[in-house]
Amino acid sequence: MSTITTRLATFNDIPELQKLIALSVRGLSTGYYNQQQIESAIKYIFGVDTQLVTDGTYYVAEIDSVTVGCGGWSKRNTLYGGDQHKEIEDPLLNPEHDAARIRAFFVHPDYARRGVGSYIMKVCETAAQNNGFKSLQLGATLPGVPLYEVMGYNAMENIDQPMPDGVVLPLVKMFKVL
Numbered sequence: 001m002s003t004i005t006t007r008l009a010t011f012n013d014i015p016e017l018q019k020l021i022a023l024s025v026r027g028l029s030t031g032y033y034n035q036q037q038i039e040s041a042i043k044y045i046f047g048v049d050t051q052l053v054t055d056g057t058y059y060v061a062e063i064d065s066v067t068v069g070c071g072g073w074s075k076r077n078t079l080y081g082g083d084q085h086k087e088i089e090d091p092l093l094n095p096e097h098d099a100a101r102i103r104a105f106f107v108h109p110d111y112a113r114r115g116v117g118s119y120i121m122k123v124c125e126t127a128a129q130n131n132g133f134k135s136l137q138l139g140a141t142l143p144g145v146p147l148y149e150v151m152g153y154n155a156m157e158n159i160d161q162p163m164p165d166g167v168v169l170p171l172v173k174m175f176k177v178l
Contacts, residue, residue: 002064004119009058009070014048017060017070020108021046021082024069025141027109032142033169040167047082049074049104051090057127058104061120069116071105073124075131078103080139080171095132099175102138117147129178140172152176 009017022042029038051074052058058072076090079101093100102124107116128136139159140148149155153174161169 004061004063004068004116006059006061006120006123008056009048009053009060009072011050011053013060013067014050014053016067017048017106020067020070021048021104021106023108024106028107028112028143029141036167037169040163040165041169044163044165045081045161045169046104046106049078049082051076051078052103057124059120059123061107061116063111063116067108068111069105069107069120071117071120071124072103073128073136074101074103075128075133076101079137079173080104093133095134098133099135099137100128100131100133102136105144117144118151121147121151125178134178136176136178138174140174142170142172145172145174148174 025038025042025046052072057074059070060067061069075093077093078090080103105117105120125136138148153176156173156175159171159173161171163169
């Protein structure tokens with residue numbers, strides 16, 4: 001396999017990333033979520049959070065100039081969800097006592113389990129640490145939990161996230177000390 005590279009996402013990347021996110025969720029969530037949960041989550045929760053793009057903390061992963069994944073970290077309070085999942089700009093976190101957030105990780109199904117997610121994770125962890133954060137927190141999808149556990153994250157609590165159509169999406173809040 002060719003080398004994985006990352007670059008900061010731009011607003012021009014958003015349409016392609018939205019397609020990647022839907023492909024990722026549909027391709028990698030089967031067996032963890034039912035079809036109704038998958039489609040509702042794509043509509044109401046999963047997507048690009050443009051605040052991460054604005055903050056310069058969201059990355060595009062590429063192999064041979066092909067977009068194969070995306071993910072980021074945040075110095076803001078929101079734990080998960082794209083623009084459609086929040087209504088206001090997030091307040092900033094204090095690195096002295098708050099955990100940075102790991103956010104919006106998605107890998108193209110054709111490139112799953114090839115190191116793309118862990119590569120982006122290392123980029124994000126390093127960036128958060130370079131910005132003074134001593135710990136990280138994330139809201140994991142069920143298919144993401146195994147990756148995050150291997151990366152040293154520990155489950156804190158299970159979250160049942162209700163969506164506007166009445167469907168509930170199980171997530172796991174996880175934590176890691178850097």
